[in-house]
Amino acid sequence: MCRLWGKIFKILVFLLFGLFVFAPAFAKCAGECPLGASFEGTESIGNHKTFVSISPAMTEIIYALGAEDSLLAVSNYCTYPNAAKEKEKIGSNYSINEEKVLKLRPDYILALDVSEALLNKFRRLKITPLCFKYPDIQSIYNNILTVGKLTGKEKKAKEVVDFSKQKIDFAKKKAQSEGRAGKRVLYLVQARPMITIGKKSFITDIIKQSGNYSVTESLAAYYPVILEEYAIKLKPDVVVLSHFTEIDEVKKFFPNTKIVKTDAEQNDIINRPGPRIYKGVEFFSGL
Amino acid sequence: MKKKGLIFLILFSGFILSLLLSLFFGLEEPFRGDSALILSMIRIPAVLKAIVAGSCLALSGMMLQTISKNPLADPYLTGLSSGAGLGIVLSILLFNGINYSIFGFLGALISACLVISLSGFSKFSITKLILIGLSLNLFASSVISFLILLNPDKAYSMTLILTGGFSSADISNKTLCLLFVILLFICALFIPKLNILRLDSRLVFQNEQGANKFNILFVILSAFLTSLAVYSAGILGFAGIICPLLVRLLLGSDARILFFGNILAGSTLLLIANFISNNLIYPMQIPLGVVVAIIGAPFFVFFLVKKGGAILK
Amino acid sequence: MIKIEELNFKYNDEIIFENADVEIPSGKITVILGPNGVGKTTLLKIITKSLKAQATKGFSFQNDFKKMFYLPQNASCPTGVSTFDYLSTVFFKNGWKWFLNESEKELVNKALYEVELFDKKDLNVENLSAGELQKANMALGLLSGADLFLLDEAVSNMDLINEIKIFNMLNKLLYKEDGGVTSVLIMHDINTAANFGEYFIGIKKGKKGKIVQARKDEFFTKENLKEIYGIDFEITNLNGKIYVQAVG
Numbered sequence: 016m017c018r019l020w021g022k023i024f025k026i027l028v029f030l031l032f033g034l035f036v037f038a039p040a041f042a043k044c045a046g047e048c049p050l051g052a053s054f055e056g057t058e059s060i061g062n063h064k065t066f067v068s069i070s071p072a073m074t075e076i077i078y079a080l081g082a083e084d085s086l087l088a089v090s091n092y093c094t095y096p097n098a099a100k101e102k103e104k105i106g107s108n109y110s111i112n113e114e115k116v117l118k119l120r121p122d123y124i125l126a127l128d129v130s131e132a133l134l135n136k137f138r139r140l141k142i143t144p145l146c147f148k149y150p151d152i153q154s155i156y157n158n159i160l161t162v163g164k165l166t167g168k169e170k171k172a173k174e175v176v177d178f179s180k181q182k183i184d185f186a187k188k189k190a191q192s193e194g195r196a197g198k199r200v201l202y203l204v205q206a207r208p209m210i211t212i213g214k215k216s217f218i219t220d221i222i223k224q225s226g227n228y229s230v231t232e233s234l235a236a237y238y239p240v241i242l243e244e245y246a247i248k249l250k251p252d253v254v255v256l257s258h259f260t261e262i263d264e265v266k267k268f269f270p271n272t273k274i275v276k277t278d279a280e281q282n283d284i285i286n287r288p289g290p291r292i293y294k295g296v297e298f299f300s301g302l
Numbered sequence: 303m304k305k306k307g308l309i310f311l312i313l314f315s316g317f318i319l320s321l322l323l324s325l326f327f328g329l330e331e332p333f334r335g336d337s338a339l340i341l342s343m344i345r346i347p348a349v350l351k352a353i354v355a356g357s358c359l360a361l362s363g364m365m366l367q368t369i370s371k372n373p374l375a376d377p378y379l380t381g382l383s384s385g386a387g388l389g390i391v392l393s394i395l396l397f398n399g400i401n402y403s404i405f406g407f408l409g410a411l412i413s414a415c416l417v418i419s420l421s422g423f424s425k426f427s428i429t430k431l432i433l434i435g436l437s438l439n440l441f442a443s444s445v446i447s448f449l450i451l452l453n454p455d456k457a458y459s460m461t462l463i464l465t466g467g468f469s470s471a472d473i474s475n476k477t478l479c480l481l482f483v484i485l486l487f488i489c490a491l492f493i494p495k496l497n498i499l500r501l502d503s504r505l506v507f508q509n510e511q512g513a514n515k516f517n518i519l520f521v522i523l524s525a526f527l528t529s530l531a532v533y534s535a536g537i538l539g540f541a542g543i544i545c546p547l548l549v550r551l552l553l554g555s556d557a558r559i560l561f562f563g564n565i566l567a568g569s570t571l572l573l574i575a576n577f578i579s580n581n582l583i584y585p586m587q588i589p590l591g592v593v594v595a596i597i598g599a600p601f602f603v604f605f606l607v608k609k610g611g612a613i614l615k
Numbered sequence: 616m617i618k619i620e621e622l623n624f625k626y627n628d629e630i631i632f633e634n635a636d637v638e639i640p641s642g643k644i645t646v647i648l649g650p651n652g653v654g655k656t657t658l659l660k661i662i663t664k665s666l667k668a669q670a671t672k673g674f675s676f677q678n679d680f681k682k683m684f685y686l687p688q689n690a691s692c693p694t695g696v697s698t699f700d701y702l703s704t705v706f707f708k709n710g711w712k713w714f715l716n717e718s719e720k721e722l723v724n725k726a727l728y729e730v731e732l733f734d735k736k737d738l739n740v741e742n743l744s745a746g747e748l749q750k751a752n753m754a755l756g757l758l759s760g761a762d763l764f765l766l767d768e769a770v771s772n773m774d775l776i777n778e779i780k781i782f783n784m785l786n787k788l789l790y791k792e793d794g795g796v797t798s799v800l801i802m803h804d805i806n807t808a809a810n811f812g813e814y815f816i817g818i819k820k821g822k823k824g825k826i827v828q829a830r831k832d833e834f835f836t837k838e839n840l841k842e843i844y845g846i847d848f849e850i851t852n853l854n855g856k857i858y859v860q861a862v863g
Contacts, residue, residue, distance in 0.1 A: 092455065107454055108454050110451060110452070204459075205459050207463075207469045208462060208463070208467050208469040208587060209469065209587075210458075210459065210462070234585070234586060236586065238458065239586045240462065240586060240587045240589070241585050241586055241587060242344075242580055242584070242585055242586075242587050243340075243343070243344045243469060244340040244344050244345070245584070245585035247336050247339060247340055247343075247344075248336060248340075250336075259398035260398075267343055268339070268343055268344075270339075371691070490713075491711055493713075494707040494711075494712065494713055495707050495708070497704045497707050498704055498705075498707055498708055500693040500696075500704075501693075501704060501755070502687070502690040502691045502692070504685070504687045504690065505684070505685065505686060505687070505690060505752065505755065550694075550695065553695070554694070554695025554696055554739075555693040555694055555695045555696055556695075556696055556700055558713060
């Protein structure tokens, strides 16, 4: 009898443990942050609100809209435009100086796709964090328009978006007329191990808008780690490397393929979902 | 004796099977076009690295477990893992991760030297070594966490690289094989002496208190083995603990037999883990270290519960 | 023979031996007696030089034995190794060999025969009984070429029959043809000690550094035992056999 109960107990514990192990698979939606787009319907909030940006791209948007006066502080990684480097610094995602934030007392924190835990940190300080998402170029436009509403610069925001749209359209058409479009692009964030971009990354959309095609666009992750042999089998026309990857590390896998290495500035442009996004499209369409 | 022969046969066929699987699975025409490129550029180096890393980890685990008479001893005992990790993280931060495995290798060697020299040559004691190694591990891993937190933009790639994998090392097959064969040869010279160290250390043979000499020798040898493993596959936890224990459960504790058993078992484990990490969610890759622990742990616990008496005694 | 003169030893500030003289004769079974904590094991460790005695002026250590072998009470043993392989370990110490040659195998077999374990040579060591394991360990000592065994309570915790067997074996080893093996034992059972021992070293309780040593017939007196253990004993001598009984 005792043995039986012991066995049942063991099985129960096993099941419980299994639940623990597989729970993350079921609970993947739990940590999603609220969309910035929820402000779309709201009235113009006016230009007397103040902000702290913890994302380089959001800082760029603020500057592009000419609303930098309302920006009290930025993160350590906000390096563009140059004027942003002069702003007060409050650390980065993993090491926010909460005391500084509290002293500055901004109305909003502008964040880009950060964890719920970090957002809660600001909520405890009684400061509203706004978390923006950027799955594709259209959502980046929406972000720009939303920031325009928040800062009272709606007109400027619309101009920025329209300008970007025109530029992208032009680049795409030019590439098509010159017969450069339709290339199979492999974008590598890192060579060892090979990290690339998947379906969820906005860079996939950038490549698509440029008239080319990202060979890894079907992979269901932001930054999937892929097998080198899979990369070879994909037979890309162009391999694009981030600025900190050496061409030699990849050359041996693609002996007859064009390999392009981005420089630090291009890398920032491609990886920041901000107002310079059209330059990223121009880069890919010019391949 | 018959039983041991059978176990060797099973181990060997498992090794060959996993070798063939890792080399040729999913290739239509193995020696032409892209497939040939894949085979020569990716699969053969990976298989070599798996064999080297697996055997080195298992052998070094066996040595340390025997001399410390403690089944918990693992190759990273001497503070190697965190030393290697620190080297890797620094190379990513300072040199954008170019050739980071050489930094891992150096970090591992330096930390091992530090721990071994701190634990003293004349008054060497394995307990002291373990404790100093533990302290260094804690120290270095805290520094690693701190460095990762300071550089969130590289946190993803750092965490990924620290879990280990075969794509890392940019070492030519020849050099790797040469180093491996040299180390194996040195091991083979000293392996029979490991049998002395399984005796109770209190059995003093006068004028021959040289057991300590062998202790230090094996610690140094295992540090070299582990560093080579780190060079070829990054920091892979677990393989260095379970392989020696499993082989000891199956083959007894004659170091001469265990030597071959560990080489076979270690390579097989990593080959299988490599195969799974490459093919389970193809075309994406699961970090190798994760796979080793996920397949290794349940397998090992099963054996431990079923027939673990021998090593727990 | 071992002869130590003016032995001084202390742990930190606690004096264990003070100007003690110790003698261990060759060709006899020597027994060390005394209560717990008086320094019996310390004495053995000083003899094996695991512990260093104070270097005073009069200190001298004279040793005629070629090699010593120290065996503790509960020696650990490896698992999954046959007794034969366990013993052959000794030969790996020097040189670079992987396998024993025929003459070395012969030596192992001989040692097994001498400790009466020849029929168990293919059995795994972890399956030997406590007594057999200690015998196997003594065979290790024989193979290492020791002619002095230091057995630290190595036969305690053993049943009567095994104890007697081991003593018979030790007696036989004294007269081995290629050089006898002298044994020194630390024991608690005074009667067994009196039965098998020939030479006795008693370390006194309370009076640090005092050692009584003598041949069997001179050692077993009421006065000596009272001095060593601090209680009274009754000693019966029946045709040379000595029986000791504690009183009160």
